[in-house]
Amino acid sequence: MRTDHAMNADVRPIRTAAETGLIEAFEAVRAALPGGERGAQLRDDAFATIASRGLPNRRVEEWKYTDLRALMREARPLAGPVTPAELAAAEALLPMADVEALRIVFVNGRLAPSLSQLAGAPSGVAISPLSDALEGDAPHALVLEGAPADNALVALNTAFVADGLMIAVDEGVAASRAIHVANVQTGAAHSSYGRLLVSVGKGASVTLIESHSGDAAGHQTNTLVGLDLADDAKANLVKLQDEGLGTLHLATLAVRLGRKAELNSLALSAGSLAARQQIFLAFKGDKATANVSGAGFAGARRHLDTTLVIDHEGQGCVSRELFKTALDGQARSVFQGKIVVRPGAQKTDGKMMAKALLLSEGAEADAKPELEIFADDVVCGHGATVGAIDDELLFYLKSRGLPQVEAEALLVQAFVGEVIEMIEDEPLRDALTARAERWLRERD
Numbered sequence: 126m127r128t129d130h131a132m133n134a135d136v137r138p139i140r141t142a143a144e145t146g147l148i149e150a151f152e153a154v155r156a157a158l159p160g161g162e163r164g165a166q167l168r169d170d171a172f173a174t175i176a177s178r179g180l181p182n183r184r185v186e187e188w189k190y191t192d193l194r195a196l197m198r199e200a201r202p203l204a205g206p207v208t209p210a211e212l213a214a215a216e217a218l219l220p221m222a223d224v225e226a227l228r229i230v231f232v233n234g235r236l237a238p239s240l241s242q243l244a245g246a247p248s249g250v251a252i253s254p255l256s257d258a259l260e261g262d263a264p265h266a267l268v269l270e271g272a273p274a275d276n277a278l279v280a281l282n283t284a285f286v287a288d289g290l291m292i293a294v295d296e297g298v299a300a301s302r303a304i305h306v307a308n309v310q311t312g313a314a315h316s317s318y319g320r321l322l323v324s325v326g327k328g329a330s331v332t333l334i335e336s337h338s339g340d341a342a343g344h345q346t347n348t349l350v351g352l353d354l355a356d357d358a359k360a361n362l363v364k365l366q367d368e369g370l371g372t373l374h375l376a377t378l379a380v381r382l383g384r385k386a387e388l389n390s391l392a393l394s395a396g397s398l399a400a401r402q403q404i405f406l407a408f409k410g411d412k413a414t415a416n417v418s419g420a421g422f423a424g425a426r427r428h429l430d431t432t433l434v435i436d437h438e439g440q441g442c443v444s445r446e447l448f449k450t451a452l453d454g455q456a457r458s459v460f461q462g463k464i465v466v467r468p469g470a471q472k473t474d475g476k477m478m479a480k481a482l483l484l485s486e487g488a489e490a491d492a493k494p495e496l497e498i499f500a501d502d503v504v505c506g507h508g509a510t511v512g513a514i515d516d517e518l519l520f521y522l523k524s525r526g527l528p529q530v531e532a533e534a535l536l537v538q539a540f541v542g543e544v545i546e547m548i549e550d551e552p553l554r555d556a557l558t559a560r561a562e563r564w565l566r567e568r569d
Contacts (some may be wrong), residue, residue, distance in 0.1 A: 144179050146200030150316075151284055154203060158287055162261030166444055171267075171283035174275045181277050190459040190491045191430040193277065196399050197373060201345045202234035203285070204315040215309040216240055218338045220365060221556045226303035226334055233310055234317030234346075235288050238244035247497075249298030250331070255289030255320055256391035266291070266322065269351050271379035272405040278375050282318050282349045289320035292333075296355070303332040303550070310339030310346060310368060321350045324359070327383075330359040334553065336367070338396070343371035350378045351411040354386035356410060361389045363553060367396040368561065370427070384410030384439070391547055393557050394421040394429055395564050404433035408452050411439040419448045420544040422564040430459040431479075437465060441472040448479045449544050451537050452488035453568050463495040464507065477507040482514065482540050484533065484568070534565040 140148075151172050158168060172339065180197060181188040207215075215232040219240070220432075230240035236254050246252045258266040272279050294300055304323055325331055335350065346368065354360055368374050374397040381387055394400055406415055421429045435444050450458040460479040481490030492509035514536050522532035541561060548554040 133273045140179060141194055142200070143194070143197045143200045144175070147281070148176060148198060150203055154285070159259035160263035160267060161260070164259060164267055164272070165265065167267045168284045171274070171280040174280040175277065175284070187432060190461070191401055191428065193401075196428070197345065201314050201316040201343070204235070204317045206237055207232045207237065208312070212237060212239065214311040214340070218309050218311060218340065219307055220336050220338050220367060221305065221334070221553070224303070224334065224421075224550075224552050224556055225306035228289060228305045228307055230309065231288070231319055233312065233315060234319050236290075247301040249295040249305070249329075250291045250300050251295075252304070253291050255322065256287065258291055259287070266320070267445055269349065269379055270353070271351070271381045271407045272377055276377070276403070277346060278377050278401070278403060279349065280346050282320060282377065286318040286320045286349070289322070290391070292321070292323045292331075294325045294329040294331045297328045298326065299329065300331040303334055303553075305334040306335065306448045307347065308335075308337045308346070310344040310372065311348065312342065314343040316345040316347070319348045321348075324353045325355060325358040325360055327355040328357045329355070330400065331523055332361040333363070335362065335364040337365065337374065338367045339369045339372060341369035341371045344369065345373045345375075347375045349379070352378070352380045352383050352388070352559065354380070354388060356383040358383065360388040362391070363548060363557075364392040365557065365560065366392065366394040366402070367401060370396065370425075372397040373379045375464065376400070376402045376462045377405070378402070379405045380415070381407050381409055382413040382415060382442075384412060386410060386413045388415040388417070389547070390415070391544065392415045392419040393545070393560065394419065395560050397427070399428040401430040401432065404408070404431075405436070406444070407436045408439045408442040408444070412441045413439060414443045416445045416547070418446065418547060420541040420561070421448075421450040421458060422541075422561065423450065423458065424453035424568050426455045428457050428459075432459070432461040433463070435462070435464045435475060435477070436467070437470040437473045437475060438467045440470055442474070443469070444475045446477040447544060449482070449541050450480075450490065451482045451484060451541060452490060453484040455487040457489045458491070460492045460494070460509065462493075462507065463497065464505055466498040466500050466503050466505060468499045471502040473500065473503040473505065475503070475505040479509045481511045482537065483511065484514065484537070537565055538562065
């Protein structure tokens, strides 16, 4: 028989080791994080999402295929001050050395001035550490427009981030050099949080390179990029995710496009044990264009997740999404893509495609493309394909004298080449192609 005391007892959620560790870590560092009183309140509000709900699991629809609670079994300690030995190791791990760009380096989530070119910003481009903004204007640096504030990855980043970068391109300026923000994780296993905020003024343009590399110590990284494109602005964004194969990589990209703005974004994922890239793209002005693409390679038991929401609010906007993954061993890929066309967003043209190539019987690919359309004068479509290498093509190449492994590599290279070839900058394109070729040589 139930008693009143039993019926009125507090219901306490059972927390995992990771959730408990995150709570303890936040309590330990909260007072030392930059941002002042207002910043502390914003961080408290963000962390309340995690404290009350816990990490998302497969019962949460957008996390159905990527159970973060299961993937993140423990919370790694926050990265400490960078040592000289870690700086030296990070320098050796920096990717794309042959690509001409202004390079700014973060090691274990902290700016590394000795490895960066902070004084070489192009004319009309202002670059400053995020920590300066957190000390002076916390709401501006901790509030992210375009992504749900209660999203678990956004909330964790807001709660813990202490450093990052702010880039502002003045109105009408075409940045003369690409800007490469390199993030390196090295040393003892740790967690780190980084944030890159970029504003591109009216009629301005910039090319951004975002890279993530590191050793195999088993780190946990949470990175967030916020990109605001004013009217007639243009941004090219290229990301290389090549972290150590023990790393859990969690990333958010939030983009706001003004009238006639243009975004060209490409991400190549070739590292980490498990990775989730979530993209929130909002068309706020009319006649804007976005081309968002990605390529991924995974073997063993690696896990790659791409989740995106393309939100059409302006009229006459065009969006194109193309994602391809090649999977070997027991690897798994996840693609969740949604195109939303809001009332009044007439003349929208949106197309989304996800393709996965399975190179082994144990590989798995899940795809869930969606459309939500609330306007009647639109052209929208989505699709997804999953399959193995064409036996006839493979036989043809082998009949011409190519060994099995080389024939498969050639076909896989052609499969993902459609994505990589979208990059106009030849050295950058060659660097990503070389990384893809290395994966093919080393695949399980």
